[in-house]
Amino acid sequence: MYTPIAQTPEPPYYVVVFTIVHAENLDGYEQMGEKMVQLASEQPGFLGLEYGIGDVELTISYWESSEAIRQWYAHAEHTIARDMGREKWFQAFKVRVARVERDYEFNRSVSE
C-alpha cells in the first residue's frame, strides 16, 4: 500500500531534521519551499522527504550519505534560498544531521 512515509533502504542512511520557526512575512516562502523540495529530490543520494507543521515546521529528508547532504547544502540555489530565509522568512531554525542506526515499521494492510 502507498503511504506518504518515505521509502528508505536498510540502515545505515542519513536523516536531516530541519526545524523552523517562521517570521511574520512569508511572501514567496511557499513557492521557494516547493522549488527546494523539487531540487532536493533531484540530487544524488536523496532518498525521500516527510513534512509536518505545528508550533514548528518540520522538514525531514533522508539521504544515502553525509557527503550527499554536504553537497546539497553547497548547491548554489539552495544556498541562495537559505540566505533569503534568514533575511525574510525564518525567525529561527535548527538543522540536525543524523545517521540512522536502526528503524522499524508497521503497516496495517500488510500485517492483516
Added chain:
Amino acid sequence: MYTPIAQTPEPPYYVVVFTIVHAENLDGYEQMGEKMVQLASEQPGFLGLEYGIGDVELTISYWESSEAIRQWYAHAEHTIARDMGREKWFQAFKVRVARVERDYEFNRSVSE
C-alpha cells in the same frame, strides 16, 4: 528568546523520528498522545520533542543515548500505548533511531 525548537546539547546525541499515518478511528488518540509526551519527558535521558502534522504525523524526540531510547521503548505504559496504536489508531508508522553527528542553528533575535 524562547522558541519551540527543542534545546539540545552539543552533538553527539540521538533523535527518534516517529512518522505516523493515522487510521480512521482516532477515539482516545489525543489523550494517549498527551500522556505519552508527558511520560517521555520524565524519562532518563530525554532532551526534548518537536511535533508537526501534514500528510503524516511527525514526532521528533531527542535523547542523550541509544540506551535511553531502548529503555523508553521498553517502558510498560509505552508498550501498551503502541499496542493500542497498532490495534486502533495507526494505519502505518515508521520509527527511525539516529545519532546526531552535527547541527547548526539560526536565531534572528540573537543575530540582529
